[in-house]
Amino acid sequence: MAVTKLVITNKLRNDIIERRKENALSSYELSEQSGHSKFWLQNIESGKTKKISKDDLLSIYRVLFQADSDDEIMDDVEQILNQPIGSTPKDWYELINISSDFENIYDEDELMETLEEDLLHNISELIRNKVFGLSTNQKQAALTAVQNFYYSLYLNPELTFALINIPIYGVNTSNSNEYNDTISELFSIAAKYNDLAIKNNSMKTIKHWQEMDKYYETVDKQNIQTALANFKKYIQKILNIRKTENPDMFNLLNNFLSDVTFMIERGQPNVTKHYLKSFLHIYTGEQFSMHIKDCVKWFIGFQRDYDLPYIYDVIDKKDLEAVYSYLDAFGDIKRPIIQ
Secondary structure, eight states: OOSSSOOOOHHHHHHHHHHHHHTTHHHHHHHHHHHHOOOOOHHHHHTOOOOEEEEHHHHHHHTTTTTHHHHHHHHHHHHHHHHHHHSSOGGGGGGOHHHHHHHHOOOOHHHHHHIIIIHHOOOOOOHHHHHHHHHHHHHHHHHHHHHEEEHHHHHHHHHHHHHTSSOOGSTTTHHHHHHHHHHHHHHHHHHHHHHHHHHHHHHHHHHHHHHHHHHHHHHHHHHHHHHHHHHHHHHHHHHTTTTTSOOOOOHHHHIIIIIIHHHHHSTTTTGGGGTTTTGGGOOOOHHHHHHHHHHHHHHTTTTTTOOOOOHHHHHHHHHHHHHHHHHTTOOOOOOOOOO
């Protein structure tokens, strides 16, 4: 539902002032051009006016963006506000101002490495350190808060990302009024969503999902273990065809992808987008060799997650080296010609 009255934040107020100056307009001129009285905008820029209607705000930005309609400026205004005001719903990620730390990172693997090596490590360590010095009652409250965060992320990840986008670090904790107002506001919101959790029986849904996760975890392990057994089988097949004249490497490759690569994908969705993306471009024996090496790295990296044996206990390392050497010298992998 569209918001009818919007809080005029310092960010919004400053944006209006800066854009007005860029357009070489006085506050009086912008007031009148947006269809209001001469001193109307002055009250907004000075902070005297605390809230504004959606229509009035759009009237300002139509002038600032030199636009003929609200549709032309709606996306820009929503980005400035970090909230939707139009009739078209926005996804949560469209309303977050991307941090300068991440805005120039476009490689998915690099983004995931940043998440795992920097953010998650730091967050986990910070939570542990902050909770460590608390009293027993405070620890119980902190663990409950962390548990609620976990449940929220588990059941409603998009809404949880929108929630933790709130820059609470902006609160001046030495200002008791500001701090207490923030506490009151946050727990008022918490009470609203606690009522929704009870109304929607959310914990029952979470428990059911967790039970299903345990079931699929077993299925995933079985798929991965099958993939490893298939991998061993195909390594032996490649060893066996080394002295064969004109081996059908094309079909062997396709079967390998089906029985190994995509079996791993079944056990760990999206693995082919990250760890095994080399499967996308296999036209030569050398590229096939590289993909097999990626599979070996994956089996080693996720050995504990899926209760796998150490791969070099399953396949002799010398056999793998022989396969790599053979494929590296194989040349192009061509589709066989049907006579």
